[in-house]
Amino acid sequence: MDSRTAAERCAVVGDGSMGATLAHVMAAGGRECVLWCASPATAEAVNRDHRHPARPAHALDGGLRATTSLADALDGASLVLVAVHSTAFAAAAGEIGALARPEQALFSATKGIEHPSLRLMSHVLRDAAPECAVGTIGGTNITGEIMAGQLSSLVVASPSTEARERAARALAAPHLAISASADLFSVELVSVLKNTVSIAAAIGLGAGMGYNALGLVVARTLAEIRSLGAALGADPGTFDGPAGIGDIFLTASSPQSLNRRLGMELGQGRGLDEIVAGLPEVPEGIGAVRAVEPLAAGAGLSLPVCAAVADILEGVQPPRALERVLIEAYWKELG
Numbered sequence: 001m002d003s004r005t006a007a008e009r010c011a012v013v014g015d016g017s018m019g020a021t022l023a024h025v026m027a028a029g030g031r032e033c034v035l036w037c038a039s040p041a042t043a044e045a046v047n048r049d050h051r052h053p054a055r056p057a058h059a060l061d062g063g064l065r066a067t068t069s070l071a072d073a074l075d076g077a078s079l080v081l082v083a084v085h086s087t088a089f090a091a092a093a094g095e096i097g098a099l100a101r102p103e104q105a106l107f108s109a110t111k112g113i114e115h116p117s118l119r120l121m122s123h124v125l126r127d128a129a130p131e132c133a134v135g136t137i138g139g140t141n142i143t144g145e146i147m148a149g150q151l152s153s154l155v156v157a158s159p160s161t162e163a164r165e166r167a168a169r170a171l172a173a174p175h176l177a178i179s180a181s182a183d184l185f186s187v188e189l190v191s192v193l194k195n196t197v198s199i200a201a202a203i204g205l206g207a208g209m210g211y212n213a214l215g216l217v218v219a220r221t222l223a224e225i226r227s228l229g230a231a232l233g234a235d236p237g238t239f240d241g242p243a244g245i246g247d248i249f250l251t252a253s254s255p256q257s258l259n260r261r262l263g264m265e266l267g268q269g270r271g272l273d274e275i276v277a278g279l280p281e282v283p284e285g286i287g288a289v290r291a292v293e294p295l296a297a298g299a300g301l302s303l304p305v306c307a308a309v310a311d312i313l314e315g316v317q318p319p320r321a322l323e324r325v326l327i328e329a330y331w332k333e334l335g
């Protein structure tokens with residue numbers, strides 16, 4: 001007899017690799033879990049072969065069920081995780097909001113920011129479903145390593161104690177270090193801004209700068225986003241944890257990171273459209289890099305290294321512009 005209980009029922013919205021991975025983790029932990037898929041072919045592959053078409057090497061838990069009906073996925077779920085790209089998040093949240101019940105907790109796993117509103121994903125969820133508790137999931141969690149059973153981390157953040165405890169319980173697995181935070185804004189903002197540092201670091205590597213430069217790029221770009229976070233009200237300590245420096249180190253160094261691949265290719269002089277066309281998914285860091293300047297302007301800050309990264313992303317400056325802006329930043333401080 002299947003011991004899965006309705007009390008632990010969970011839903012995941014989003015059929016990319018993150019959605020499938022989180023759904024697998026919860027199903028493997030014995031929770032009844034339903035994965036909502038936009039694509040009927042993906043739903044069929046999950047149900048029939050217990051594989052995600054984009055990751056055929058990784059077997060999904062046999063108890064995981066996929067559906068193309070959002071109402072079916074959400075029915076009776078106490079926890080709903082949303083792993084849809086930020087550009088499609090508001091549309092998904094709108095549909096979720098129309099079906100959600102107040103007792104359901106909604107968590108975003110998306111490390112992105114909406115343009116041009118600059119809303120974080122939990123704000124999008126809260127606006128769509130004001131009666132539900134909302135939260136986010138950060139940490140060092142590249143899906144390929146989670147699926148391979150390698151040590152990874154999840155930071156679950158929500159002002160609702162009940163909601164974050166529910167999410168932490170549902171995601172518990174022997175290879176996952178799970179931490180919880182009541183400071184949703186800090187964890188979510190840091191999880192977005194960190195990609196700016198990862199992309200900057202990878203631009204330097206792609207452009208042929210050395211590891212002295214790599215350390216410098218990381219230190220300076222991190223200092224800039226830390227000052228931005230502080231100005232916006234985020235706890236600077238969050239930058240020191242797995243959602244901050246941990247995720248920066250991961251996405252600046254892992255060959256599996258999309259944001260690293262984007263930065264490396266920018267550094268090699270490729271254009272953004274060409275790079276994105278060659279990647280399996282659109283890196284969330286593009287939106288993060290573009291968001292820093294308006295966020296900084298709103299806070300009255302000037303962040304020259306982040307501004308140079310944005311110029312390099314848009315092809316306005318060459319990758320080596322990073323060197324000049326870094327040297328100038330330090331000379332300026334010397335006075």
Ligand SMILES: NC(=O)C1=CN([C@@H]2O[C@H](COP(=O)(O)OP(=O)(O)OC[C@H]3O[C@@H](n4cnc5c(N)ncnc54)[C@H](OP(=O)(O)O)[C@@H]3O)[C@@H](O)[C@H]2O)C=CC1
Pocket residue numbers: 014015016017018019038039083084085086087088109110111112141142143144281282284
């Ligand atoms: N992959 C990873 O290792 C990790 C990912 N994340 C976060 O999870 C989120 C989802 O990422 P992931 O699952 O990897 O993959 P995807 O980028 O493929 O996003 C997954 C979902 O978003 C939908 N989507 C709709 N419109 C778009 C669009 N314009 N561009 C891209 N996707 C769109 C996809 O639908 P369709 O299939 O129809 O395109 C799919 O359901 C990201 O925001 C990322 O920050 C966080 C940690 C690790």
Ligand SMILES: O=C(CO)COP(=O)(O)O
Pocket residue numbers: 111139140141142247250251256257258259260283284
């Ligand atoms: O944030 C992530 C892992 O923690 C995902 O990284 P990429 O989107 O760069 O692959």
